[in-house]
Amino acid sequence: MIGRRGLLATAGVLAAAYAMPAAAQEVVEKRVFEAGAFQTRGGATIKNTRIGYQTMGRLNAAGDNAVLICHFFSGNSQAFGRLSANGPAGYWDAIIGPGKAIDTDHYFVVSADTLVNVNVPDANTVTTGPASINPDTGRPWGMSFPVIAMRDFVEVQKKLLDSLGVKRLALVAGPSNGGLQSIEWAAAYPDFVQRVMPVISAEIDAWMQGWLDIWEAPIRLDPNWREGDYYGQGREPPLRGLAEAWKIVTLHARDRPWARQFDRKLPEGQDPARRIGDRFAIEKWLDDAALARARTSDANSFLYMVRANQLFLNDYPDLSTAMQGAARRWLVVPAPTDRVFLLEGVREFVDVLQKAGKQVEVAEVGGTLGHLNGVVGMAPLTERIRGLLAQ
Amino acid sequence: MIGRRGLLATAGVLAAAYAMPAAAQEVVEKRVFEAGAFQTRGGATIKNTRIGYQTMGRLNAAGDNAVLICHFFSGNSQAFGRLSANGPAGYWDAIIGPGKAIDTDHYFVVSADTLVNVNVPDANTVTTGPASINPDTGRPWGMSFPVIAMRDFVEVQKKLLDSLGVKRLALVAGPSNGGLQSIEWAAAYPDFVQRVMPVISAEIDAWMQGWLDIWEAPIRLDPNWREGDYYGQGREPPLRGLAEAWKIVTLHARDRPWARQFDRKLPEGQDPARRIGDRFAIEKWLDDAALARARTSDANSFLYMVRANQLFLNDYPDLSTAMQGAARRWLVVPAPTDRVFLLEGVREFVDVLQKAGKQVEVAEVGGTLGHLNGVVGMAPLTERIRGLLAQ
Numbered sequence: 001m002i003g004r005r006g007l008l009a010t011a012g013v014l015a016a017a018y019a020m021p022a023a024a025q026e027v028v029e030k031r032v033f034e035a036g037a038f039q040t041r042g043g044a045t046i047k048n049t050r051i052g053y054q055t056m057g058r059l060n061a062a063g064d065n066a067v068l069i070c071h072f073f074s075g076n077s078q079a080f081g082r083l084s085a086n087g088p089a090g091y092w093d094a095i096i097g098p099g100k101a102i103d104t105d106h107y108f109v110v111s112a113d114t115l116v117n118v119n120v121p122d123a124n125t126v127t128t129g130p131a132s133i134n135p136d137t138g139r140p141w142g143m144s145f146p147v148i149a150m151r152d153f154v155e156v157q158k159k160l161l162d163s164l165g166v167k168r169l170a171l172v173a174g175p176s177n178g179g180l181q182s183i184e185w186a187a188a189y190p191d192f193v194q195r196v197m198p199v200i201s202a203e204i205d206a207w208m209q210g211w212l213d214i215w216e217a218p219i220r221l222d223p224n225w226r227e228g229d230y231y232g233q234g235r236e237p238p239l240r241g242l243a244e245a246w247k248i249v250t251l252h253a254r255d256r257p258w259a260r261q262f263d264r265k266l267p268e269g270q271d272p273a274r275r276i277g278d279r280f281a282i283e284k285w286l287d288d289a290a291l292a293r294a295r296t297s298d299a300n301s302f303l304y305m306v307r308a309n310q311l312f313l314n315d316y317p318d319l320s321t322a323m324q325g326a327a328r329r330w331l332v333v334p335a336p337t338d339r340v341f342l343l344e345g346v347r348e349f350v351d352v353l354q355k356a357g358k359q360v361e362v363a364e365v366g367g368t369l370g371h372l373n374g375v376v377g378m379a380p381l382t383e384r385i386r387g388l389l390a391q
Numbered sequence: 392m393i394g395r396r397g398l399l400a401t402a403g404v405l406a407a408a409y410a411m412p413a414a415a416q417e418v419v420e421k422r423v424f425e426a427g428a429f430q431t432r433g434g435a436t437i438k439n440t441r442i443g444y445q446t447m448g449r450l451n452a453a454g455d456n457a458v459l460i461c462h463f464f465s466g467n468s469q470a471f472g473r474l475s476a477n478g479p480a481g482y483w484d485a486i487i488g489p490g491k492a493i494d495t496d497h498y499f500v501v502s503a504d505t506l507v508n509v510n511v512p513d514a515n516t517v518t519t520g521p522a523s524i525n526p527d528t529g530r531p532w533g534m535s536f537p538v539i540a541m542r543d544f545v546e547v548q549k550k551l552l553d554s555l556g557v558k559r560l561a562l563v564a565g566p567s568n569g570g571l572q573s574i575e576w577a578a579a580y581p582d583f584v585q586r587v588m589p590v591i592s593a594e595i596d597a598w599m600q601g602w603l604d605i606w607e608a609p610i611r612l613d614p615n616w617r618e619g620d621y622y623g624q625g626r627e628p629p630l631r632g633l634a635e636a637w638k639i640v641t642l643h644a645r646d647r648p649w650a651r652q653f654d655r656k657l658p659e660g661q662d663p664a665r666r667i668g669d670r671f672a673i674e675k676w677l678d679d680a681a682l683a684r685a686r687t688s689d690a691n692s693f694l695y696m697v698r699a700n701q702l703f704l705n706d707y708p709d710l711s712t713a714m715q716g717a718a719r720r721w722l723v724v725p726a727p728t729d730r731v732f733l734l735e736g737v738r739e740f741v742d743v744l745q746k747a748g749k750q751v752e753v754a755e756v757g758g759t760l761g762h763l764n765g766v767v768g769m770a771p772l773t774e775r776i777r778g779l780l781a782q
Contacts, residue, residue, distance in 0.1 A: 206653035206673040262597035
């Protein structure tokens with residue numbers, strides 16, 4: 001049985017186990033970008049915005065060999081490399097590095113932590129969000145932090161890329177929430193972005209807005225949430241509610257074949273056929289994994305991350321309009337057994353791109369993990385990614 | 392926009408709108424079956440078990456023209472007919488009645504409320520469960536009610552059929568949880584059951600056990616739940632938690648095309664791009680629908696209903712073994728866009744039946760509603776159902 005690990009850790013470990021490259025792993029340095037005052041799409045100003053980032057490879061003189069990787073809902077900038085020689089590899093390390101699909105001998109690869117990143121307790125994540133100190137009050141923002149849209153993620157990243165001297169992105173890519181950021185990038189900066197590779201993502205329609213609400217609902221139910229006012233001494237964070245929220249994400253992001261290991265299994269001492277409070281094996285695993293993940297994340301940030309996703313392409317009246325003027329070259333990567341971004345939805349998204357005259361290819365990512373295949377199963381797509389970059 | 396209606400009401404109304412039969416609606420009488428003392432599969436005894444039921448048509452002298460219809464998770468015995476001349480029609484009224492697919496001019500059709508039925512506040516639902524009075528204490532059982540397995544549903548129904556003089560079932564059928572009961576019936580009484588029609592259902596594997604746990608989790612998070620001890624004066628039921636639970640079921644049981652009516656819509660006065668507490672249109676609809684459903688159901692019963700589902704075929708080591716000795720003739724009806732019982736799972740179930748040498752046909756039920764297609768979209772399958780009954 002799989003041990004107690006959070007989503008982030010699981011993804012890293014699985015990537016290492018499934019796709020360990022022969023080449024030596026690269027050690028990357030986590031840096032902080034001080035974005036200063038930032039005006040959100042919603043009209044608010046955050047005075048001291050900062051996010052973490054990391055890079056690999058070298059920017060060329062023209063500034064046009066850059067690749068931006070955007071992270072998934074629960075991830076951070078560590079898409080590639082290790083933060084120390086013995087640390088875990090980044091979630092897409094199998095396709096990013098010297099000689100790999102996104103070859104850092106030729107490309108300058110950048111990845112940043114988003115605003116309202118959920119991994120607040122993680123020393124290697126640097127973000128600005130509801131757990132940050134509001135300079136006007138000296139106390140954590142909590143739910144008074146401004147609403148952040150997906151487009152705001154893009155705008156802060158744009159400032160970062162400008163500060164690094166990037167003039168053009170050869171590629172913007174990412175899985176899930178990272179794919180949504182990539183699509184938002186393609187709409188916002190069509191001339192700046194040469195190629196787009198959204199993986200396990202498609203439009204956030206009302207169906208997905210509803211599911212995102214279901215993900216977050218347990219946080220608001222937890223009496224410890226206190227309308228977001230749980231920071232500070234003597235207060236308990238809404239750990240149970242946050243764990244239930246992660247439980248939904250954890251199962252939703254996987255698939256039936258993964259769950260087979262738990263079929264007809266009971267945890268030691270548990271007898272759910274006789275005691276209503278007892279657990280089945282999959283329940284116990286989800287309880288443990290979700291609680292571990294709750295301990296390394298922040299509940300309010302989860303709520304803001306949900307909202308940012310719900311506000312995908314919110315500057316546009318609809319998806320077709322957003323894609324009309326967007327970047328031209330696309331490699332769209334669905335996981336056919338994805339239970340979050342259903343294959344039907346990805347197909348509709350590809351239709352919209354084609355009707356908008358884009359140059360679109362589709363490559364499926366396989367595996368037994370459903371949605372998570374797009375995080376841990378990308379190595380077999382190496383030639384497709386090289387092909388995209390060669391166009 | 393769809394108004395405020397619970398699942399049960401929605402299903403009834405949709406059935407009426409989509410498939411109103413030309414024939415006059417039949418008025419049926421709701422009756423009570425006193426099953427007396429009942430021993431559960433878990434080894435407990437319930438002294439005074441009772442369930443509601445209804446019938447249409449006449450049992451023949453041989454007692455072998457009976458059909459049993461089993462209800463879905465949130466349903467009750469009203470699969471067919473109206474309880475009063477102007478009342479709503481049963482959820483499968485389009486296929487059950489005089490001259491319909493399951494023709495009550497020829498068949499004696501029975502449908503019963505399950506044990507631990509969730510519709511406790513509904514005067515037309517009669518059930519025994521955690522909200523019932525424990526005769527040993529004179530107080531509601533709450534979470535001291537014995538665990539009920541899917542097989543217990545079958546055993547109480549068997550007592551009811553015996554009391555009615557039924558010697559053989561020409562067909563046992565039902566949607567979702569009703570399909571699971573049908574499969575359990577086929578395994579438990581292979582000689583008593585001639586034909587089986589499970590609709591939008593398949594095995595409850597660990598994947599589904601996990602999802603069922605996610606459905607119920609908000610109830611346990613609600614501080615008003617109090618470990619199930621919320622009955623009686625001065626206590627509030629866990630309405631918020633129960634509503635969140637129904638919200639998950641409500642969205643899970645639908646599909647993307649249904650949600651399109653909410654795309655890019657905002658409820659009046661709501662501005663979720665600027666206010667973190669504000670709602671999108673689909674969230675508002677789900678909030679309202681789920682709260683209405685919570686007011687007409689019981690939280691503890693929801694927990695027990697989940698457990699009964701998780702204990703599907705729990706008397707057998709695995710599905711293949713359970714199906715080896717099961718009834719022979721099957722019509723399996725998946726909804727291809729079902730997001731609860733995924734099409735892949737139904738296909739695996741059909742494979743198991745075929746390997747066990749059963750005579751199996753498959754008929755898909757279409758529509759825009761995903762899982763709910765199997766409740767409201769059955770009329771087009773009329774000839775397939777007639778064909779099954781003619782075999």
